[in-house]
Amino acid sequence: MVDWKKIRADFPVLQKNEVIYFDNACTTLKPQKMIDAVCGYYENYSACAGRSIHRLSNRTDEACAKARETVGKFVNAKSDEVVWTKNTTEAINLVAHALDFSERKKVVMSNLEHHAALLPFQRLATLGKIKLEFVHADADGFVNAEEWKKRIDSQTALVVTHHTTNTTGIKSPFAEIIKMAHDAGAMVLIDGAQGAPHSKIDFKKSDFDFFAFSAHKMCGPTGIGALVGKYDELEVLSPFMMGGETIESTTLTSMKMLPPPKKFEAGIQNYAGIIGFGAACEYLMGIGMENVEKREHELAKKLYETLLANKKVKAYGTHDWQKRGALAMFNIGNVDPNQAAVMLDSMEKIAVRSGLFCAHPAMEHFGVPKGAVRASLYIYNNEEEIEKLGKALEKIAELG
Amino acid sequence: MICFIALFVFAIMSIFSAKYRPYARQAFDCxxxxxxxxxxxxxxEEEVKGKTVGWLLGKNPAAAKIANAHWEAISWLFTAMMLVSFAYAVAGIANFVVYGNCNGPEGGFCIYNGIANGLQNPNLLSAPNTLEGQRYGNANALVTVVEFGCFSCPYTMAAEPYVEQLCLEYGDRIYFVYKPFPLPNHPYSTEAALASICAEKQGKYWEYRKLLFQNQSDFRQMxxxxxxMLANEAGLNNTAFxxxxxxxQGKAQVEKTIEEGxxxxxxxxxxxxxxxxxxVAPKSYEELKAAVDEALANAK
Structure with a gap:
């Protein structure tokens, strides 16, 4: 049994600020243990990894290797299947630019994808390097497996899908998609930015080809993320960025690349970020991702009950809280979403996101091209905070 | 529309702090x-509206509703008010440069005088050392009221009923001293001050003073x-006057009070x-009375 009050006490921002933080889909707050790990690197052994052989360098090397192992363990992947990237966006771009589309040109994705997933492939399509096709979601925000089936065929090189959307918190039917894609000989790239923080990820069992995620959305530091890929698939990928620490040997005219994951990690790495990423994974594994999922389910129930009790609140996507995470996208009467967000902050110190959430086509799909308000919860939030949100929304709803 | 006001405000604030520059840029773009x-x-615009309506919602929900529903109209109103104020301020500066007073040739109280002197704060003023001037009341009273005034100044004229009421109400409890401080931008201000001293020499200062203020607009022109003519009307000996x-004959006295001022x-x-x-330039009798009452209470 997890003591969620104790968990809340782990986050210094909540101790130092009187704030209700409901902007976790953008970035989560950071626990003291993770902050200590990052500061510990800078305070105690701030050196390069892998290049020098002095004691401080060795210590950085060991800490980074341990972090890679921990992050791998977090998603049930081998440590050499974990490639450090700046964030989810860079991880997706890495696949987009490193995958060979010469034989199969078709890439399939849903219309609900985040710009991080949409734009790299849209650009390739514009340049004529791939053929991009979309699967459209239904009115509730579900992208049915049947729809995917219509698009995935023998010409498909890659299927790109979110694990969980950043607009509605609904999961993609990725198990069925993966089977379809693999049956057709295509690979699958999962945008796990909103999945990894909230669900137990089993890279091996789920048979993902690539899984991209960011540390900062799951209690980790900003500026670090990972692309987890099947080792043999990483081996055939050609890096789009070269530099120090990516090669075994080189002459002026040729080189021999290191095996994955090193061949993708050019230049000095974000060591503090890597170490912090490992600490964040350790922290969440300490709580147990099953417990995180269970707690978020409780919060999602309360959140939806509260929102739907207000007749002027229009929530987008399915209203069945059991089919989504503790995330809600909504508007209040005719009040502009940005105005509503500012009002929630100024009236009750409730931090929410407003706008289009870097998912313009998805927002068009839900009929809100001018945007909405998004409340996204995490493990340190509680029912009392949701009630305060409900009361604040009642006041705002009076405006019209 | 609120971005017009935001641009003006943030542009000025940006001069002093870089943190306002992104807002100024946003406002400019808007x-x-x-x-x-x-x-x-x-x-x-939504941020400003959200903060304003959110604040109002906590204070007065009905006002918040009105502000929310008529935001654009209110924004226009405030923008228009800002533009009008701005136009007045520019005109005032132009007048100040040309006439030495923000009201133009009309003259009157001008805040730029204080700004120009760096002394617009009344707390920075210091009382004169002497009680020389035209006096009224009890020299041994606990409270002394000294006025620096200009017979040609509309604001001094506006305050004259307060002086009369004060003398009437407080009688021997105050000692009133008037020090002429003719302002150069007011027509015939020095002449009126000199004439008032000549009237004083004949013991008819207060009668002449009353006529000066009653006929201020006329003597400013004539x-x-x-x-x-006013000396004659006050019953002064014309030849002596x-x-x-x-x-x-009053020149030295006027120059002295100007120096004091x-x-x-x-x-x-x-x-x-x-x-x-x-x-400075009390806007009501109560303002002057409150100062006298306070002084009386402190003196006891």
């Missing part, structure tokens, strides 16, 4: 787009002939010192 008949594509005025830091008339505490 204004530019509005002026080119395109919708504003920043969230600045000048000396009217000052002589003529000699006094033409010889400039400058030392006291006077930047507008009328300025009162109630037991040393400055009251």
């Amino acid at each position: 204004v530019f787009r509005r002026m080119t008949l395109r919708p504003c594509n920043t969230t600045l 000048g000396e002939p009217l000052l002589f 003529d000699i006094c005025y033409l010889e400039g 400058k030392k006291s830091g006077i930047y507008g008339t009328p300025t009162f010192f109630v037991n040393g505490k400055a009251v």
Whole structure:
């Protein structure tokens, strides 16, 4: 049994600020243990990894290797299947630019994808390097497996899908998609930015080809993320960025690349970020991702009950809280979403996101091209905070 | 529309702090787009509206509803008010440069005088050292009220009923001293001050003073002939008045009080010192009375 009050006490921002933080889909707050790990690197052994052989360098090397192992363990992947990237966006771009589309040109994705997933492939399509096709979601925000089936065929090189959307918190039917894609000989790239923080990820069992995620959305530091890929698939990928620490040997005219994951990690790495990423994974594994999922389910129930009790609140996507995470996208009467967000902050110190959430086509799909308000919860939030949100929304709803 | 005001405010604040520059840029972008008949594509307007309506919602929900429903109209109103204020301020500066007073040739109290002197704060004024001037009341009273005034100044004239009421109400409990402080930008101000001293020499100062203020707009236009006519009306000996005025017998006294006024830091008339505490251009009798009551209470 997890003591969620104790968990809340782990986050210094909540101790130092009187704030209700409901902007976790953008970035989560950071626990003291993770902050200590990052500061510990800078305070105690701030050196390069892998290049020098002095004691401080060795210590950085060991800490980074341990972090890679921990992050791998977090998603049930081998440590050499974990490639450090700046964030989810860079991880997706890495696949987009490193995958060979010469034989199969078709890439399939849903219309609900985040710009991080949409734009790299849209650009390739514009340049004529791939053929991009979309699967459209239904009115509730579900992208049915049947729809995917219509698009995935023998010409498909890659299927790109979110694990969980950043607009509605609904999961993609990725198990069925993966089977379809693999049956057709295509690979699958999962945008796990909103999945990894909230669900137990089993890279091996789920048979993902690539899984991209960011540390900062799951209690980790900003500026670090990972692309987890099947080792043999990483081996055939050609890096789009070269530099120090990516090669075994080189002459002026040729080189021999290191095996994955090193061949993708050019230049000095974000060591503090890597170490912090490992600490964040350790922290969440300490709580147990099953417990995180269970707690978020409780919060999602309360959140939806509260929102739907207000007749002027229009929530987008399915209203069945059991089919989504503790995330809600909504508007209040005719009040502009940005105005509503500012009002929630100024009236009750409730931090929410407003706008289009870097998912313009998805927002068009839900009929809100001018945007909405998004409340996204995490493990340190509680029912009392949701009630305060409900009361604040009642006041705002009076405006019209 | 609120972005017009935001641009003005943030542009000024940006001079002093870099943190306001992104807001100023947003406001500029918004204004530019509005002026080119395109919708504003920043969230600045919503942010300002959200903060304002949110604040109002906590204070007065009905007012919040009105502000929310009529935001655009209210924004237009405030923008228009800002533009009008801005136009007035520019006109005032232009007048100040040309005439030395923000009201133009009309003259009157001008805040730029204080700004120009760096002394617009009444707390920085200091009371004169002497009680020389035209006096009324009990020299041993606990409270002394000193007025630096200009007979040609509309604001001194506006405050005259307060002086009369004060003398009537407090009688021997106060000692009133008037120090002429003719402002150069007011027509015939020095002439009126000199004439008032000549009237004093004949013991008819207060009668003449009353006529000066009653006929201020006329003598500002007609000048000396009217000052002589008023002397006649006040029952002064014309010959003695003529000699006094033409010889400039009051000149030294007026120059002395001007010097005193400058030392006291006077930047507008009328300025009162109630037991040393400055009251600049009181807007009501109550304001002056409150200062006197306070001085009386402190003196007891």
